[in-house]
Amino acid sequence: MDGLLPELEVIRKDFPILERELAGGKPLVYLDSANTSQKPQVVIDTMVDHLERHNANVARAMHQLGAESSEAFESARDKIAAFVNAPSRDEIIFTKNASEALNLVANTLAWARGPLEIGEGDEVVITEMEHHSNIVPWQLLTERKGATLRWFGLHDDGTLDLSDIDSLINEKTKVVSLTWVSNMLGTINPVAEIARKAKAVGAIVVVDASQAVPQMPVDLVELAEAGVDLLAFTGHKVVGPTGIGVLWGRTEILDQLPPFLGGGEMIETVAMERSTYAGIPHKFEAGTPPIVEAVGLGAAVDYLGHVGMAAIRDHEHAITAYALEAMATVSGLTVLGPLDASLRGGAISFELDGVHPHDVAQVLDSRGVAVRAGHHCAKPAHKRFGVQASTRASSYLYTTPGEIDALVEALEYTRSYFKLS
Amino acid sequence: MTAQDLDALYQEIILDHYKNPLNKGLRDPFEAEVHHVNPTCGDEVTLRVHLTDGKVSDVSYDAMGCSISQASTSVMTDLVIGKSVEEAMSIQASFQELMQGRGNVEPDEEVLEDGIAFAGVAKFPARVKCALLSWMAWKDATAQALADAGTDEETTNG
Numbered sequence: 129m130d131g132l133l134p135e136l137e138v139i140r141k142d143f144p145i146l147e148r149e150l151a152g153g154k155p156l157v158y159l160d161s162a163n164t165s166q167k168p169q170v171v172i173d174t175m176v177d178h179l180e181r182h183n184a185n186v187a188r189a190m191h192q193l194g195a196e197s198s199e200a201f202e203s204a205r206d207k208i209a210a211f212v213n214a215p216s217r218d219e220i221i222f223t224k225n226a227s228e229a230l231n232l233v234a235n236t237l238a239w240a241r242g243p244l245e246i247g248e249g250d251e252v253v254i255t256e257m258e259h260h261s262n263i264v265p266w267q268l269l270t271e272r273k274g275a276t277l278r279w280f281g282l283h284d285d286g287t288l289d290l291s292d293i294d295s296l297i298n299e300k301t302k303v304v305s306l307t308w309v310s311n312m313l314g315t316i317n318p319v320a321e322i323a324r325k326a327k328a329v330g331a332i333v334v335v336d337a338s339q340a341v342p343q344m345p346v347d348l349v350e351l352a353e354a355g356v357d358l359l360a361f362t363g364h365k366v367v368g369p370t371g372i373g374v375l376w377g378r379t380e381i382l383d384q385l386p387p388f389l390g391g392g393e394m395i396e397t398v399a400m401e402r403s404t405y406a407g408i409p410h411k412f413e414a415g416t417p418p419i420v421e422a423v424g425l426g427a428a429v430d431y432l433g434h435v436g437m438a439a440i441r442d443h444e445h446a447i448t449a450y451a452l453e454a455m456a457t458v459s460g461l462t463v464l465g466p467l468d469a470s471l472r473g474g475a476i477s478f479e480l481d482g483v484h485p486h487d488v489a490q491v492l493d494s495r496g497v498a499v500r501a502g503h504h505c506a507k508p509a510h511k512r513f514g515v516q517a518s519t520r521a522s523s524y525l526y527t528t529p530g531e532i533d534a535l536v537e538a539l540e541y542t543r544s545y546f547k548l549s
Numbered sequence: 550m551t552a553q554d555l556d557a558l559y560q561e562i563i564l565d566h567y568k569n570p571l572n573k574g575l576r577d578p579f580e581a582e583v584h585h586v587n588p589t590c591g592d593e594v595t596l597r598v599h600l601t602d603g604k605v606s607d608v609s610y611d612a613m614g615c616s617i618s619q620a621s622t623s624v625m626t627d628l629v630i631g632k633s634v635e636e637a638m639s640i641q642a643s644f645q646e647l648m649q650g651r652g653n654v655e656p657d658e659e660v661l662e663d664g665i666a667f668a669g670v671a672k673f674p675a676r677v678k679c680a681l682l683s684w685m686a687w688k689d690a691t692a693q694a695l696a697d698a699g700t701d702e703e704t705t706n707g
């Protein structure tokens with residue numbers, strides 16, 4: 129099969145969990161990477177080493193361990209900046225996850241005065257395929273400010289309907305926030321094209337890259353040129369640990385936004401009457417940060433960079449094309465989202481006629497195949513397609529064609545278990 | 550999970566109720582209607598209760614969800630319709646206790662009848678909410694109907 133990672137077996141050996149046996153001695157077929165990815169040994173070892181040998185608080189400890197810990201934490205920031213080709217390493221802000229990064233943006237925009245201020249009659253534009261994390265913060269913002277939330281609809285094939293882009297993005301538009309790759313439909317959106325339109329009316333452009341950064345090369349210099357101002361992703365989907373996310377923002381924008389949380393580390397000086405704030409990135413990192421998580425994320429992006437994001441994208445593409453073809457042979461199965469693998473990422477949501485997604489996932493689990501069932505935090509997108517829930521299989525750099533065969537075999541078994549054939 | 554676990558979960562009775570649900574549909578008259586959802590997976594039920602003289606005369610519903618939640622709704626209506634509210638509430642309590650018992654509660658077939666088929670569900674924490682959805686909705690609707698009846702009486706008396 130063309131496009132697969134040449135050293136797939138070696139890569140699989142890097143992920144200890146893939147060797148696990150499940151109840152009844154079945155091998156694990158992990159097809160839930162869009163939910164969270166598995167972790168390579170090097171990430172686990174780096175975190176253990178940090179805790180065993182270098183643990184101390186960052187920035188405020190005047191001893192050798194403090195210096196080592198600060199060095200490890202800040203060099204993780206350098207690694208992440210290099211991984212996404214950020215124009216400046218200080219533009220990389222550590223958050224708890226993508227949700228917190230998006231909430232940071234929506235909240236500080238709600239507090240902003242001056243050019244970024246949002247008021248009555250202003251508009252915020254999102255899309256119907258957003259994760260709840262990129263819907264709810266904007267609902268809260270627009271409700272609080274008397275602004276209006278608008279959104280791009282979707283075509284039946286799961287792509288964005290851009291036919292009304294000229295009326296949706298207009299002089300009242302203050303923010304355009306959209307996902308780069310959909311976690312439900314898999315659709316890859318034309319973010320640069322939309323960003324250019326948004327820039328033409330002076331809107332801020334926010335990109336939820338939670339599913340994009342794991343799957344394809346990201347060049348923030350290029351995206352910034354197209355007009356993207358802020359971009360969020362989450363560590364646990366890029367083979368890193370949970371508890372760490374990233375917000376990248378253009379310096380001019382981050383400088384104009386007010387602080388998010390107040391506390392230690394984010395200040396320049398504090399008096400009882402008032403305080404002044406540190407510059408970026410620390411202005412947005414109040415309190416002791418997730419140190420070992422950041423260090424783990426640094427190791428994770430190093431690992432992915434070493435394998436090569438272009439190679440990972442090709443692998444995902446090959447596996448997704450193979451999966452779409454194989455799943456088409458299962459009768460009663462309908463894929464939601466684009467059927468052309470080149471238009472999508474590696475998350476494939478589907479319906480199986482006559483069996484509820486919960487029941488599909490349960491029967492697949494009895495065969496060792498781990499998938500997600502439910503609304504995948506994208507209720508509006510499910511509603512758009514007239515379904516209440518779906519089953520989602522999602523691959524990553526360690527997924528093999530054999531695992532897709534196991535999925536299809538388990539789906540056939542599900543049909544027979546529920547007496548559909 | 551093994552194939553035996555799967556069979557313990559999907560008892561024949563559950564699959565039968567799933568394929569041929571009892572008392573399905575929304576009907577008049579009713580004193581209370583509630584809408585409950587399971588936020589983690591999106592299962593939904595709209596449920597109405599009709600009480601007459603302290604008796605559950607009808608429970609009608611429109612529900613979307615997995616086999617466990619659909620079958621449990623069907624079994625619930627079958628068990629409570631025709632019972633006194635008090636008796637139905639105690640059946641509800643036994644079912645809830647069984648579901649929340651992590652597999653350590655011995656079900657009473659006298660009380661729960663077909664409901665004992667759900668004993669296996671208690672061992673799957675992710676599915677307990679599916680099984681309980683309509684039972685909690687029924688309890689809520691019945692409490693509302695009783696509270697409304699209480700206020701009506703007060704108004705007439707006052």
Ligand SMILES: Cc1ncc(COP(=O)(O)O)c(C=O)c1O
Nearest residue numbers: 225226227259261311338339362
């Ligand atoms: C597209 C998208 N946005 C946002 C998120 C939220 O990520 P987290 O839960 O790590 O904040 C996810 C992951 O679930 C996602 O897939």
